[in-house]
Each structure stands twice: as structure tokens, then as C-alpha cells.
Amino acid sequence: MFRRAPEPAAANDEKPGFFRRLRARLNRGDSWLTTDLADLVRGREIDAAILEELETRLITADVGLEATTRILDDLRKRVARKELTDVNALIAALRESITRILAPCAVPLVIDPARHPFVILVVGVNGAGKTTTIGKLARRCADEGHSVLLAAGDTFRAAAIEQLKVWADRSGSAFAAQGAGADPGAVVFDALQSARARGTDVLLADTAGRLHSQSHLMEELKKVKRVLQRVDASAPHEVLLVLDANQGQNALAQAQQFREAVGVTGLVLTKLDGSARGGIVIAIAQRLKIPIRYIGVGEAAEDFGEFDAAAFAAALVEGAHGGPGQAGAAP
Ligand SMILES: Nc1nc2c(ncn2[C@@H]2O[C@H](COP(=O)(O)OP(=O)(O)OP(=O)(O)O)[C@@H](O)[C@H]2O)c(=O)[nH]1
Ligand SMILES: [Mg+2]
Numbered sequence: 001m002f003r004r005a006p007e008p009a010a011a012n013d014e015k016p017g018f019f020r021r022l023r024a025r026l027n028r029g030d031s032w033l034t035t036d037l038a039d040l041v042r043g044r045e046i047d048a049a050i051l052e053e054l055e056t057r058l059i060t061a062d063v064g065l066e067a068t069t070r071i072l073d074d075l076r077k078r079v080a081r082k083e084l085t086d087v088n089a090l091i092a093a094l095r096e097s098i099t100r101i102l103a104p105c106a107v108p109l110v111i112d113p114a115r116h117p118f119v120i121l122v123v124g125v126n127g128a129g130k131t132t133t134i135g136k137l138a139r140r141c142a143d144e145g146h147s148v149l150l151a152a153g154d155t156f157r158a159a160a161i162e163q164l165k166v167w168a169d170r171s172g173s174a175f176a177a178q179g180a181g182a183d184p185g186a187v188v189f190d191a192l193q194s195a196r197a198r199g200t201d202v203l204l205a206d207t208a209g210r211l212h213s214q215s216h217l218m219e220e221l222k223k224v225k226r227v228l229q230r231v232d233a234s235a236p237h238e239v240l241l242v243l244d245a246n247q248g249q250n251a252l253a254q255a256q257q258f259r260e261a262v263g264v265t266g267l268v269l270t271k272l273d274g275s276a277r278g279g280i281v282i283a284i285a286q287r288l289k290i291p292i293r294y295i296g297v298g299e300a301a302e303d304f305g306e307f308d309a310a311a312f313a314a315a316l317v318e319g320a321h322g323g324p325g326q327a328g329a330a331p
Pocket of ligand 1: 124126128132133209210272303
């Protein structure tokens with residue numbers, strides 16, 4: 001008797017859809033890494049000149065020197081061992097090498113039911129995609145059966161409160177806000193107490209991205225964190241830093257700053273559907289070693305998914321045209 005292959009877990013059901021979207025939107029279809037590579041290689045051995053071409057592509061796509069060096073060292077060793085005889089072998093090796101860098105950062109966010117409410121403080125610079133990410137995450141938590149409360153901690157702009165309210169309505173989440181100009185510490189303090197009283201599972205706190213200065217912003221975030229800890233010493237249970245992938249190497253500097261100020265525990269990389277070529281994700285994984293929880297590939301709630309190292313490397317290296325049976329079809 002043959003055993004049937006196990007059914008895929010329910011949680012994986014959404015993956016093919018999101019993966020297809022990632023493939024199609026990252027680099028808008030064509031892989032900047034490997035387009036024309038076959039033409040370049042045709043009739044030649046994989047030699048130093050081809051590896052140099054790849055190196056240039058990696059560097060110009062924000063992968064950074066450190067990760068590029070690591071990838072190239074890997075490929076050069078394999079070329080020396082005569083393992084990479086054709087372009088397909090080279091592309092597969094590149095995919096594997098990138099996956100190895102990304103894999104330690106592919107650590108999903110787990111809502112610990114012992115933390116009730118589980119408090120997620122969302123931070124990042126102006127326009128990075130914080131409020132949108134909260135909306136998408138609220139929808140995701142609600143779909144998983146969690147009750148959610150959104151706290152409008154960005155009181156700097158009146159429009160920010162409205163924007164969050166729209167996402168709360170859309171995702172069926174509760175909403176806690178005070179007027180524009182209110183103290184963000186007071187907003188999150190009240191929101192956490194209210195979430196406790198209602199027995200809410202997840203509290204998502206929005207914050208401002210721009211204040212009078214960067215140091216004002218960091219001071220405000222530190223204060224918000226302290227205030228949360230007054231209600232629950234273990235909170236926040238996740239400090240989620242939202243980074244716009246189009247910021248390139250600047251995103252690394254931002255991460256460093258937020259990490260020092262408020263201790264980032266997870267990252268969200270947004271706008272990978274934009275002009276970003278995705279290389280910065282490799283640089284971030286190599287340099288920061290902070291878990292990448294989610295990625296955003298568009299403005300809608302469904303343009304958002306967990307970060308999967310193998311799937312991301314496949315989308316990057318193979319573009320939208322990688323066939324089934326390649327890394328993309330991996331679980
Ligand atoms: N294309 C694309 N747009 C996105 C993505 N995530 C967010 N956006 C858009 O980026 C813009 C800024 O997003 P917000 O969520 O308002 O950013 P924010 O960090 O809250 O900005 P501030 O409140 O000003 O600090 C909005 O127009 C979003 O729709 C994404 O993954 N892809
Ligand atoms: Mg916002």
C-alpha cells in the first residue's frame with residue numbers, strides 16, 4: 001500500500017496566491033538578477049567574467065558589499081569544484097546562496113496567547129507604511145479568529161486617525177483614539193486598559209513617523225513604550241519596525257536608530273512592488289539579523305504575507321516566470 005501524501009496544512013492555503021503575487025510584482029516580473037544571464041552564458045563556461053557581471057548586479061541592487069561577498073565566495077567555490085556547468089545550475093546555486101542568508105530571518109510572528117492582550121507597537125519613519133501594515137495585520141489577525149483593537153497613537157496628524165479608523169472598520173477591529181494633538185502615551189495607555197477590560201486578544205498601536213525632529217520622535221516612542229509597561233510590564237510583546245524597501249541602504253540606518261531607541265523585535269518590509277528591487281532584503285538579513293515577519297507587495301490587505309526565505313529567493317532569482325517544481329513550489 002502506498003501512503004497518500006499528507007494534506008497541506010490549512011495555514012499554507014493562502015501561500016500559492018501570495019507567492020504568485022510576490023513573483024509577479026517583485027521586479028515587475030523580470031528578475032534583475034538573472035535576466036539575460038542565459039544569453040550571457042550561452043556557449044561559454046561559467047567563468048570569472050560572468051561572476052563579475054553577477055557581482056555588479058548584486059551591488060547595484062542594494063544587496064550590499066557584505067552579502068554580495070558572501071554570495072560570490074559561495075559561487076566561486078562551486079565554480080572551482082566544477083559544480084556549475086550551465087546557467088541553470090548557476091541560477092539554482094544563486095537561489096540557494098540567497099536562501100541561506102535569508103533563512104535565519106524567516107521567523108514568523110507568533111501571537112502568544114499567554115500575553116493577553118498581545119501588544120504590538122508599530123514604528124517607522126514617515127510614509128514607510130505603518131498604518132497600512134496595521135490594517136493588513138488586523139485583517140490577518142481577525143481572519144485567524146483573534147479579536148483586535150487598533151490604537152491611534154499617531155496624534156500628530158488628524159488624517160492619521162481617520163486613516164486608521166477606515167482600516168479598523170474594514171477589518172472589524174475595535175478602535176481607540178483621542179483627538180489630534182493628544183498625548184500618544186495617554187492614547188495607548190487608555191487603549192491597553194480598554195483592551196484588557198474587553199478581553200481583546202491583540203492590541204496594535206500605531207505611532208507617528210514624523211515629529212518636529214528625529215530625536216523628538218525617538219523620545220516619544222520611548223515614552224509610549226514606558227507607558228505600556230506601566231499597565232503590563234511585559235509589553236510591548238513585539239516592536240515591529242516598518243521599512244520601505246525603496247529606501248535602500250537608508251533602511252539599514254533607520255533600523256539601527258530604532259533598534260537603539262526602542263529595541264526592535266521584528267521587521268516588515270513594504271513596497272516591494274515599487275521600484276525596489278528586493279536586494280535590500282538580503283542586505284538587511286545579512287546585517288541586522290532581526291526577524292523579518294512580513295512583506296508588503298501592494299496597498300490592499302491581501303498584498304501582505306509572511307516572509308518565506310526560499311520563496312523570496314526564488315521570486316528574486318527567477319522572476320515571474322519560474323516554473324512549477326522550482327523553489328517557488330516549496331512548502
Ligand atoms: N505599493 C505599495 N504601497 C504601499 C505599501 N504599503 C503601504 N503603501 C502605501 O504607502 C503610503 C504610506 O503608507 P502609510 O501606511 O500611510 O505609511 P505610514 O508609515 O503610516 O506614514 P505616516 O503615518 O505618515 O508616518 C500609502 O499610500 C500606502 O497605501 C506596499 O506594500 N506597496
Ligand atoms: Mg501612519
